[in-house]
Amino acid sequence: MKKTFILLLICTSFVAMSQTNESYSQLIQNIGGRSTQSLNGHWNRLVDPLESGYYDYRKKPNPNGFFKNMTVDNWNQFKEYGFEDAPVLQVPGDWNTQEAKLYYYEGTVWYKKSFTYSGKSQRQFLYFGAVNYETKVYLNGQKVGEHEGGYTPFNIEVTKLINQGENTLIVKVDNKRHADGIPTDNFDWWNYGGITRDVMLVETPSTFIRDYKVQLKKGSKSVLQVEVKVDGNALQQNVKIEIPELKLSKSVITGNNGEIAFEQNVVPSLWSPSNPKLYRVVISTAADKVEDEIGFRTIETSGNKILLNGSPIFLKGICIHEEAPIRTGRAFSLADSKNLLDMAQQLGVNFLRLAHYPHNEYMVREAERRGILLWSEIPVYWTVDFENPVTLANATNQLSEMISRDKNRAAVVFWSVANETPHGEARSKFLTSLVKSAKAFDNTRMVSMALEKSQINDSIQTINDDMMDQVEVVSFNEYLGWYQGTWELPLKVKWVFKNDKPIIISEFGGEALSGLHGAINQRWTEEYQEQLYKNTCSMLDKMPNLVGTTPWILMDFRSSKRLLPKIQDDFNRKGLFSDRGEPKKAMFILKDWYEKK
Ligand code: GCB
Numbered sequence: 001m002k003k004t005f006i007l008l009l010i011c012t013s014f015v016a017m018s019q020t021n022e023s024y025s026q027l028i029q030n031i032g033g034r035s036t037q038s039l040n041g042h043w044n045r046l047v048d049p050l051e052s053g054y055y056d057y058r059k060k061p062n063p064n065g066f067f068k069n070m071t072v073d074n075w076n077q078f079k080e081y082g083f084e085d086a087p088v089l090q091v092p093g094d095w096n097t098q099e100a101k102l103y104y105y106e107g108t109v110w111y112k113k114s115f116t117y118s119g120k121s122q123r124q125f126l127y128f129g130a131v132n133y134e135t136k137v138y139l140n141g142q143k144v145g146e147h148e149g150g151y152t153p154f155n156i157e158v159t160k161l162i163n164q165g166e167n168t169l170i171v172k173v174d175n176k177r178h179a180d181g182i183p184t185d186n187f188d189w190w191n192y193g194g195i196t197r198d199v200m201l202v203e204t205p206s207t208f209i210r211d212y213k214v215q216l217k218k219g220s221k222s223v224l225q226v227e228v229k230v231d232g233n234a235l236q237q238n239v240k241i242e243i244p245e246l247k248l249s250k251s252v253i254t255g256n257n258g259e260i261a262f263e264q265n266v267v268p269s270l271w272s273p274s275n276p277k278l279y280r281v282v283i284s285t286a287a288d289k290v291e292d293e294i295g296f297r298t299i300e301t302s303g304n305k306i307l308l309n310g311s312p313i314f315l316k317g318i319c320i321h322e323e324a325p326i327r328t329g330r331a332f333s334l335a336d337s338k339n340l341l342d343m344a345q346q347l348g349v350n351f352l353r354l355a356h357y358p359h360n361e362y363m364v365r366e367a368e369r370r371g372i373l374l375w376s377e378i379p380v381y382w383t384v385d386f387e388n389p390v391t392l393a394n395a396t397n398q399l400s401e402m403i404s405r406d407k408n409r410a411a412v413v414f415w416s417v418a419n420e421t422p423h424g425e426a427r428s429k430f431l432t433s434l435v436k437s438a439k440a441f442d443n444t445r446m447v448s449m450a451l452e453k454s455q456i457n458d459s460i461q462t463i464n465d466d467m468m469d470q471v472e473v474v475s476f477n478e479y480l481g482w483y484q485g486t487w488e489l490p491l492k493v494k495w496v497f498k499n500d501k502p503i504i505i506s507e508f509g510g511e512a513l514s515g516l517h518g519a520i521n522q523r524w525t526e527e528y529q530e531q532l533y534k535n536t537c538s539m540l541d542k543m544p545n546l547v548g549t550t551p552w553i554l555m556d557f558r559s560s561k562r563l564l565p566k567i568q569d570d571f572n573r574k575g576l577f578s579d580r581g582e583p584k585k586a587m588f589i590l591k592d593w594y595e596k597k
Pocket of ligand 1: 188356419420477507552572574
């Protein structure tokens with residue numbers, strides 16, 4: 001990784017942000033509401049494990065790398081690569097499940113797409129929903145941008161380089177693991193590489209509505225906070241904000257920084273699982289117009305409760321990885337989201353923990369339409385390089401991209417900054433900084449992280465972590481009956497907490513191979529997992545301050561850490577459904593428990 005360069009890049013964007021409102025970003029808000037040309041489809045690919053297309057034989061960056069897409073006129077000229085005859089990969093999609101020989105591959109793949117542009121707009125941007133992990137983007141032989149982080153969107157302006165007519169887009173994607181990356185090099189899910197989400201060309205006028213946030217003010221059911229940022233050479237613009245159903249129509253003029261923020265009294269019908277009401281919101285200038293569907297609700301804690309729209313709610317949740325049932329591989333489409341949500345709704349959930357990284361926008365919007373609350377998380381997971389300021393800048397940048405994209409989604413009620421990180425001074429500073437940043441980017445939601453339990457003795461369980469002071473809701477993972485003891489253990493313990501905050505069990509569970517049956521004391525059988533769920537639910541019934549659970553996990557998922565032949569075969573089997581979507585016995589236990597809640 002080019003550390004200094006990335007640090008510089010990230011610092012520059014933070015400098016720019018701190019001069020203005022921190023909740024704005026360079027991300028174009030609501031990509032689905034813009035004029036776009038899809039660049040999805042077949043892209044030619046070259047697999048380049050030694051990065052021959054990037055470095056020369058002295059390992060120096062080669063100015064005539066593959067991104068030049070050199071053409072030769074005859075066989076005398078030297079060229080030893082070529083996209084024309086190269087195989088194709090489907091975009092969006094991971095490469096691991098598209099070609100058998102790329103199943104375990106972690107390294108560089110070059111992607112190439114030719115496209116014709118015949119639009120009339122004044123500015124054009126390339127938009128990538130997500131690319132895992134490091135991306136370098138070249139248009140017509142010139143580098144236009146780069147990005148680090150596999151699960152968040154980014155856009156790159158290409159106005160000066162795009163041709164009317166034929167264009168060649170080349171993208172270098174590298175999913176090698178790095179100890180100082182986010183995530184670090186050790187994690188329990190598949191490192192699917194590739195351009196895993198939609199790619200689009202976005203067209204805008206010369207001054208356009210880049211970003212906006214329309215949400216209820218924290219703690220208020222009737223004060224709307226509206227923020228809009230325009231971008232271009234005419235920053236003082238008349239901006240109109242309309243919510244026709246609320247009879248709101250207001251025109252304001254942006255300041256000479258292109259920004260405007262105001263408050264407005266409204267009486268909305270509040271979004272909730274039983275009333276997932278979304279309002280049509282229209283933001284326009286003389287030259288630009290964006291429409292969105294936005295819900296309004298309040299979320300806060302009071303004593304040991306979570307209040308949604310002022311009333312206590314129990315979060316009946318499940319953790320979920322962004323992996324598609326049956327075909328396996330990265331989930332990326334609306335259809336994939338619907339399949340996963342249909343499965344989750346069989347459990348009767350009103351809440352999902354999107355683990356362990358931001359999921360695609362289809363998922364967030366579809367969950368919102370169905371009235372499901374969300375926990376959204378960045379992949380600060382296990383042994384991150386907490387001492388490293390570059391790693392912190394990278395995590396902060398991913399946090400900012402996650403929040404920027406989804407800050408208008410009523411469904412999202414938690415920003416989570418970490419999962420199961422090992423205690424220590426450097427970690428405390430790192431996470432404290434992330435909590436502070438999350439609140440600076442958006443102060444209307446709860447910020448949390450999945451911690452780990454500890455114990456006073458075998459029978460008295462607790463949590464003891466200095467990060468508990470940083471969060472309104474204490475969330476932690478526990479695997480009593482799986483990694484600690486056997487299925488009987490949850491029945492034998494008592495939980496005590498030193499403070500009176502609401503508690504979420506952000507993970508519990510155990511593995512079972514779908515269709516493997518046996519006695520309840522036989523690990524890996526559906527019966528063991530079923531009994532573990534029964535006993536855990538009994539334990540949870542007695543847990544003080546419990547306001548929600550997200551057991552681990554909806555569906556079996558691929559992980560290169562899971563090597564037990566004939567049982568795991570590269571899958572973590574803690575799913576309540578198999579990777580083919582078949583329910584296991586434990587699924588019905590959780591469903592019954594949620595029905596009674
Ligand atoms: C955990 C992790 C999760 C793992 C799970 C397991 O605590 O947060 O990512 O997949 O345990 O199955 O061990």
